[in-house]
Amino acid sequence: GQSPRHHPEISNTNIKWSLPAVCFVWQLSMIILFGVFVRYNEESDTHWVDYRKENNITSDIENDYYFRYPSFQDVHVMIFVGFGFLMTFLKRYSFGAVGFNFLVAAFGIQWALLMQGWFHSLDYTDGKIKIGIENLINADFCVAGCLIAYGAVLGKVSPVQLLVMTLFGVTLFAVEEYIILNVLHAKDAGGSMVIHTFGAYYGLSISWVLYRPNLDKSKHLNGSVYHSDVFAMIGTLFLWMFWPSFNSAIADHGDGQHRAAINTYLALASTVLTTVAMSSLFEKTGKLDMVHIQNSTLAGGVAVGTAAEFMLSPYGSLIVGFFCGIISTLGYIYFSPFLEEKLKIQDTCGIHNLHAMPGVIGGIVGAISAAAATNTVYGDLGLENTFDFTGPFAKRVPTIQGGYQAAGLCVALCFGIGGGLVLKLPIWGDPADENCFDDEIYWEVPEDEESVPPILAYNNHMIPNKHADM
Template identity: 90%
Template sequence: MGNCTANMCDRPKNTNIKFSLPGVCFVWQLSMIILFGVFVRYNEESDTHWVYTKMEKNITSDIENDFYFRYPSFQDVHVMIFVGFGFLMTFLKRYSFGAVGFNFLIAAFGIQWALLMQGQGWFHSLDPVDGKIKIGIENLINADFCVAGCLIAYGAVLGKVSPVQLLVMTLLGVTLFAVEEYIILSVLRVKDAGGSMVIHTFGAYYGLSISWVLYRPDLYKSKHMNGSVYHSDVFAMIGTLFLWMFWPSFNSAIAGHGDGQHRAAINTYLALASTVLTTVAISSLFEKTGKLDMVHIQNSTLAGGVAVGTAAEFMLMPYGSLIVGFFCGIISTMGYIFISPFLEEKLKIQDTCGIHNLHAMPGVIGGIVGAISAAAATSTVYGELGLANTFGFKGAIATRVPTVQGGYQAAGLCVALCFGIGGGILVGLVLKLPIWGDPADENCFEDEIYWEVPEDEESVPPILAYNNHMIPNKHANMTETNFAEQH
């Protein structure tokens, strides 16, 4: 590689990001340092004054520090963000560097902005006394959650955008997320422990809308790169499995101490198990001789975790979780088979990873399941105190009842959809400007554009190395043109 092929030399687009990418990174990181210097401090549990806090609050043991309630879940969520999302997207034959590398970049970029914008940042609980944002372990989890929305959106545009576009998309995405989350969680007082609405619905529609605005009619020119090879599919399974295994931690990470976290983990575990079975069933049913398709196994098996997110903390009951997983496996896999081609052909939405099937539909289902199960909650099932604890019926909303809460939950879903679609269209228009160094239609899904790719036996089109009587086969198609030019 490294040789100038015909395609690359006369390519119509300038993908040089030698100044824009470092520029954005430096300016951004310097801004973060200044803003953190002005606004961010440790909270009372991560400050050396904790020793005084313990005295004041009569806390007898350090194990009561929130760190010990949440750190194991935090680390699981962290793995989902960086390894889970990163490796899930390595399935393309020649975009693994971009998948795992740009995922890494935008997550590290986004979590800093997220700490300022959300969780207990500017929008939530600026300390009333000193005007500072006080951070602890829960903020780190919330920052990871916030970035998850942008990484979901990345799935829709994977391989078709430049890293500079991704940074802009993340910057604006985190900002939109923070406002949306503030409205849903703090204004409407909606419960969404696992973020079916706040994270998945928002993130997915944000990404799909951007992809719709950035529609590439000539994307077929990169069609030969838009697929997997054997080992790239195995790499993607690393992402799938870490997402699948740690999803109970995702949905329980910021749930209530004690039974809240406990129940959220159980519900998610069950929903995910159920999803695997129906995903396999549908995948097998629609392929010749019942063969399974790796795309479904890599993605649809996760749909149950998305859909059980909102209600994970509720008394959904073990069988309720199984039912949610059951339907999501079916719907998500059918989505890959029937809906994705429709979206691409009719609605002009090119969705590289199929986030519509993995995040959008299951996210909306999750919001609906949450609204229904909230509306149906009774003090018989929850106990009076349990009901108040679970739904947060105290303070300003001490008199709210479950049926009303159900209505607010549904309203929250609408807010997430509006922010996702509206925000995505606006951001898409910004990203359409011809200044971001995105790849030409014939160079999509190709690491060569933004990465130094090692010379590699496997990557050298073998035709250049050895040849003579061309034996036509499917594989040779992609190199034949170059071959013809050389002879």
């Protein structure tokens, strides 16, 4: 018989034509645009051997691939396993969490390579985008912004809507990134502003637009079960462990990458302790809440993103992590209910607490630490290198840089909030209120006959009509 979990299909959730159409059209467009625009750069082209000779590069190990590939793979794991599994905490939305995350990321990285390529890697001699390992990392970063936004609307939108969100989000990302990094010449190695602030506010404003007053119809599915919480910890831990790679992946060769990894390692360690402390302190009986452990422990990584490459100093990193663990956990306890009840923002994964607030803090920390940079601490060459005070920016000084950093944060906020408000997602297969957070709508879900315990299965098989008659 039909179990109570099998809801009747609502016709508008049928994505049989819209989803394949979007995927095929999109992928064919990508092939054409890549054919026209994208080529290997000098380090990934077979002409590298000539390039080496011309530039007196003594060894293949100087290829940027060897500086960045390990970090790239760690970032890749964060995007696909980290974000994907972090969202599997819902009892019946694990397929959607990990599967749509997979789809969105694979979809977005291609568009990101083009959009970011036009802004950053265009070779004006032949009009081609020249890509190498750094472009792959940046494409992953760009998609991270959209996956953060997905966290706010998890379980409430269709995959078609997600793809539209991603298409629009990647485009906005590339523009705000260009303004922040190139026009304002702000630094943001770990993307506190460019990735987290933008992505979180983009998601939150979309969630505000899509507000569902009757979402409590599916509240029985808006929670975890024991094993789904363990699955989510896979996501948490891979994000936590590889965050030093995230913040150092595109930092300067040498001390830049080295320092970014150390700062992030320390900030995250500190965050774990204050998250645990707050979680225990604010639960009735001092018990820990998995929601906090899964999410708030990561806030320090977000908040140290902008300043990771700076001389934040080890204790500075610990301080940033200290406060973010507290603020993020308080966010889950007090701010998320407030957001939902008063501001009509339903934030499934609590991205406001994990990405938005820590991202803004990260931008502010970055601005302050840039403004406070001195030649004594950095060294003359070190200061120039760290902030790229070269070319048109050769005359810039730390205090001015601090101002531009702050301006960068504002740009990220405006693009995030504005972008989400402008994007009004039409009804493209989204689930009814009573079907939110349910994989049944978009996935073939296996019958869990295994979970019938022996004694029941026995009764049920032997005397099949007994229970049915009752």
